[in-house]
Amino acid sequence: MKSSSLDTMEETKFSLHEHLRKQCLELTPDGSFVRWTRDNPKHPRNWPILRKTYDTGLICVLDLFITASSTAGAAAAAQAKHEYHLDHTFATFCFVTLFLLGQSMGTIVFPPWSESFGRKRMYIFSSGLSCVCCLIIGLVRSLSGTIIMRTLAGLLSAVPGTIAGGSIEDMFNSQARIWVVFFWTVASNIGLIIGPIMSSHITEILNWRWVFYTYAIILGGITGLLCLIRESRSSYILTREVNQMRSEIPGIPPPLNHDHSPDLRTFVKEALFRPAQLFFQEPIIFTIAMMISVAMSIIYIFTEALQPIYQSMGFSASQASLIFMAIGLGTCISTLTRILDSHIFKQRRLQGKPIRPEDKLVGLALGAPFLAIGLWWFGWTIPPKTPGPNTPWIVPTLSLVLVGYALTEMDTVLYGYISDSYLSYSASATAAVAFLRGMLSGVFPLFTNQMFNGLGANIAISVLAAVATVFCIVPPLFLCYGERIRQRSRFARYSWEIQEEMGKDEYDI
The missing domain is CATH 1.20.1250.20 (MFS general substrate transporter like domains)
Incomplete structure (x- = not known):
């Protein structure tokens, strides 16, 4: 009798596995959940x-x-x-x-x-x-x-x-x-x-x-x-998928699903407290948040300041708006850096080396100095203090190509560095960065006119260029000390341990 019962259970288990296999699903090793x-x-x-x-x-x-x-x-x-x-x-x-x-x-x-x-x-x-x-x-x-x-x-x-x-x-x-x-x-x-x-x-x-x-x-x-x-x-x-199967065939385990709808306590902890905690306690997050927020706010500053600058050169308002295309050209040039990234990753794989988050910072190492150079160049080739009385409009405009390239590199690389460094905490870290970015982007245009009218366009742009020059310190610091900082961080340490354990990229699924 007992043997018959065991046989029935084995048949049921075999039937369940067979049914799941036809649906390209399987049980977890402990048999408690269904997974892909x-x-x-x-x-x-x-x-x-x-x-x-x-x-x-x-x-x-x-x-x-x-x-x-x-x-x-x-x-x-x-x-x-x-x-x-x-x-x-x-x-x-x-x-x-x-x-x-x-x-x-x-x-x-x-x-x-x-x-x-x-x-x-x-x-x-x-x-x-x-x-x-x-x-x-x-x-x-x-x-x-x-x-x-x-x-x-x-x-x-x-x-x-x-x-x-x-x-x-x-x-x-x-x-x-x-x-x-x-x-x-x-x-x-x-x-x-x-x-x-x-x-x-x-x-x-x-x-x-x-x-x-x-x-x-x-x-x-x-x-x-x-x-x-x-x-x-x-x-x-x-x-x-699994819920539909369970309604038709009894005995199928629940799906492997870690998602949940947060209650108020979870919301306060994960959506409010944790991003603030990461911002104030993590040097990497604080630095990245400040860099991205200030850098991307430059676009919103330019929406107020760029057109008056070019109107002073004889452009109409609509013609002056086309100067933003130079920034867009710089954005597209970032494609070359992604090709370089792909080459670096390929070489590390051929050498059997793991790809660390710091290996993806080439774009930042290029973008930070280009942003400073572009802003200094732009700041001292626009009216009223142009190099010469007949300086053509294309001279300052070319500098905006460097600015566009730099902004795209900083945006792409730094967000990627957060994701690679913080894994399960990356959503909270990104939320902290996005919050500060939105706040500064919204606030800066409120005093852009006063800043440019009070200081003059040349000095006002130079203030931004000076801040961008300070940012040039960050790439070598991250490249030299980023891994040590991650090892000591209780939030980023998990990512470092996974990197050390796996020594390779994630699986396809």
């Missing part, structure tokens, strides 16, 4: 390349235009201030600063829930509501309505910024992510650059309200296309 097999075609990393290209490409386009809507606020504010009878600083606060302050709040609010509700819903939610916000801003004749919608749009803009990296991790292994993350960063930075160009031309041809109508149309179209992407959160897909 490495060749499961439903796992996002095994999707066809066309599917991955469509999904990641559309997510990058969403981030591009939502980011562009942030820098578009400066040109809109310059015209809207007359309609609402505002001074320049308060108009900038309403159209630029509030958006970025809302974005800072969004970096805290959304990440704790992004792993639980799936990626696709969050993208559609962000894009759709952002479209509505832009439409309302264009339609309402009330400043209070504009303030509310601009702040809400900023809050929603944090969704692609905080989730896109997760979607890329869902679909691509570590080697492929080098390029995909780079393309995402380029898309986001191009968004910063085309915002002033689009808005300047739209306000000149039509009026400031059409800036927001245009973004409403674009985001509405993107929202429709987002309905065609697939959910990429692997644990979310697995849970859905």
Whole structure:
């Protein structure tokens, strides 16, 4: 009788394994949970390349235009201030600063829930509501309505910024992510650059309200296309698959799923306390947060300062906005550094050496001095203190190519260094950086006019160049002492131990 019972159990177990195998699933070694097999075609990393290209490409386009809507606020504010009878600083606060302050709040609010509700819903939610916000801003004749919608749009803009990296991790292994993350960063930075160009031309041809109508149309179209992407959160897909199987076949264990919907206590601990703790206790995070925040704020400073500088050379407002294309050219040149990175990684693999986070800092070592050189060059080749009375406009403009290259390198490399150094804590570390970046980007434009009018354009740019020169100390410090700092950090030590234990990149799944 006992033997018969054991036989039945063995048959049931065999049948369960066979059924899971047909679905390209398997049990964990202890038999408690169901997990993916490495060749499961439903796992996002095994999707066809066309599917991955469509999904990641559309997510990058969403981030591009939502980011562009942030820098578009400066040109809109310059015209809207007359309609609402505002001074320049308060108009900038309403159209630029509030958006970025809302974005800072969004970096805290959304990440704790992004792993639980799936990626696709969050993208559609962000894009759709952002479209509505832009439409309302264009339609309402009330400043209070504009303030509310601009702040809400900023809050929603944090969704692609905080989730896109997760979607890329869902679909691509570590080697492929080098390029995909780079393309995402380029898309986001191009968004910063085309915002002033689009808005300047739209306000000149039509009026400031059409800036927001245009973004409403674009985001509405993107929202429709987002309905065609697939959910990429692997644990979310697995849970859905296994729950369907469990409703049909009893006895199947639950899926292996570490996601959860945070309660208030968890939210306070993980979303509020931990990013602040990392910022104040981790030298790496503090340094990176300051570098990225100040460097990327330069774009928002330029949305206020660049056009008046070139208008003093005889450009119109819309012509002056095209100078941002020089920064965009520098952004694209960063492709060469990614090729160099790939060569370095290949050589280390051939030599059987592990790839450390510090091995990915070549772009920072180039970008930091280029930013300082570019700003010093720009600061002393623009009016009124140009090298000569007939200095052509192309001379200072070429320096902005270096600035664009440097900003992209710092953005790409430093965020990547956080991810590699802090692993399971990288989301909290990134939230700390993104929060400070949003705050400074929102605050700097408020005193840009006063700074440039009071000091003069040459001295004002020189102040930024001096700060960038101080940043040149960071790359050699990270290269020489980064590993030691990580070993001593209770947050980064886990990453270091995994690196020492595995001695190689992560598995494909």
